[in-house]
Amino acid sequence: MIVLNRCGKGWLDVYTTSKESNSSRLPGSAAIQQYLRDIQAIPVLTTVEEKQLGQKVALGDPAARDLLISSNLRLVVKVSRHYLGRGVSLEDLIEEGNLGLMRAVETFNYEVSTRFSTYAVYWIKQSMRRAVINQGRLVRLPAYLVSLMAKWHRASAVLTDRLGRLPMDQEVAEALQLTERKAKVVFLALNLSRVIPNSQELNPKMEIGLEVVIPDTRAWPVGNQLHEADCLERIFQGIQDLDPLESKWIQYRFGLFGKEPMGLWAAAQKFGFSRERARTLEKQAIGRLTRLARQR
Numbered sequence: 001m002i003v004l005n006r007c008g009k010g011w012l013d014v015y016t017t018s019k020e021s022n023s024s025r026l027p028g029s030a031a032i033q034q035y036l037r038d039i040q041a042i043p044v045l046t047t048v049e050e051k052q053l054g055q056k057v058a059l060g061d062p063a064a065r066d067l068l069i070s071s072n073l074r075l076v077v078k079v080s081r082h083y084l085g086r087g088v089s090l091e092d093l094i095e096e097g098n099l100g101l102m103r104a105v106e107t108f109n110y111e112v113s114t115r116f117s118t119y120a121v122y123w124i125k126q127s128m129r130r131a132v133i134n135q136g137r138l139v140r141l142p143a144y145l146v147s148l149m150a151k152w153h154r155a156s157a158v159l160t161d162r163l164g165r166l167p168m169d170q171e172v173a174e175a176l177q178l179t180e181r182k183a184k185v186v187f188l189a190l191n192l193s194r195v196i197p198n199s200q201e202l203n204p205k206m207e208i209g210l211e212v213v214i215p216d217t218r219a220w221p222v223g224n225q226l227h228e229a230d231c232l233e234r235i236f237q238g239i240q241d242l243d244p245l246e247s248k249w250i251q252y253r254f255g256l257f258g259k260e261p262m263g264l265w266a267a268a269q270k271f272g273f274s275r276e277r278a279r280t281l282e283k284q285a286i287g288r289l290t291r292l293a294r295q296r
Contacts, residue, residue, distance in 0.1 A: 032091055036077065045071045047115060054110025068105050068116070069098075075117055076101055079124045086132045093128055100127030145189055151176060152186060231293070238292035246285035253282060 045053070045068070056064035076097035083093050104120035155175050159167035167175075169190070173183040239247050239256070252270065255261030262270065268278035 032094070035094075039070075039073050039077075042070050042073070044074070045116075050116040051110045054108050054116065057105060057108070058110065065105055068108075069101055072101055072117060072120055073098065075120060076124055079121060079128065083128045083132055088128075088131050092131060096127045096131040097124045100124040103127070145185065148182070148186060149189060152190070234293040235289060238289045241292055242285060242288060246281065246288065249281055250285050250289065 050068070053064045053068045057068060076094055080090060080093040080097055084090060088096075100123040101120055104116070104123040107123075108116055108119055152172055156167055156172050159171060159175060163171075169187060170183075173186070178186065236256075239250055242250065249267065249271065251257050251259055252262055253264070253267045264278055264282070265275060268275055271278070273281065
């Protein structure tokens with residue numbers, strides 16, 4: 001949902017005076033296309049009008065705040081075009097940009113000579129960049145790390161031209177004068193980005209999870225899991241073929257078929273056996289169960 005905040009309808013390209021449908025050049029649903037057409041009606045404010053509205057906003061006038069926001073919604077669309085194709089939809093970009101625009105209205109100083117649109121662009125871009133960082137990747141990275149990686153790529157390009165080859169990671173780290181700790185963090189982030197593609201590079205109809213590209217080293221291999229499941233199946237079948245006493249002992253001793261596992265002495269007391277008798281029965285039952293499982 002696009003944030004309008006009671007601003008009414010209207011907006012297009014902020015520096016366009018023509019009423020031609022530039023909105024048709026932008027991707028999006030029918031709702032966003034209608035939104036783009038609706039906002040064309042709101043005129044762009046002059047410098048004097050911006051200052052007058054800014055003064056009223058400072059005094060707490062909600063109507064002036066809404067008018068200043070709605071008159072600059074076209075600026076959000078203009079900026080959003082630069083962030084398309086980065087894993088965030090046009091609707092989300094506009095929504096985030098509108099939030100940045102609202103923040104700009106609240107902090108704008110009407111007494112300075114800067115145009116409001118010039119001031120608002122900073123907040124709009126900042127909001128959209130955060131959306132790209134947080135939503136445009138399968139794995140979320142901190143904003144400072146994304147900025148550091150951008151510097152890394154620029155430095156890598158410079159070194160490539162200078163050296164005539166792709167630089168090593170350590171060479172780029174030295175060029176950026178990174179500490180050992182920061183260099184390790186960047187190395188991990190780079191390796192992760194090389195393994196996991198950005199979401200815009202994926203087929204949108206294909207669901208992909210981290211388990212597809214990053215193996216879980218804590219989990220058993222599938223072959224071992226199948227072997228264990230097969231062994232357990234043969235053991236449970238073998239328990240049914242044991243003598244009734246041996247079968248009952250195994251079930252209570254190891255907590256099978258819904259029973260709680262018991263210690264050797266606790267199980268011996270339940271069955272009225274001595275410790276030696278319990279050990280002998282258990283050894284006999286496990287031996288017979290092993291033979292039955294192997295036969296199967």
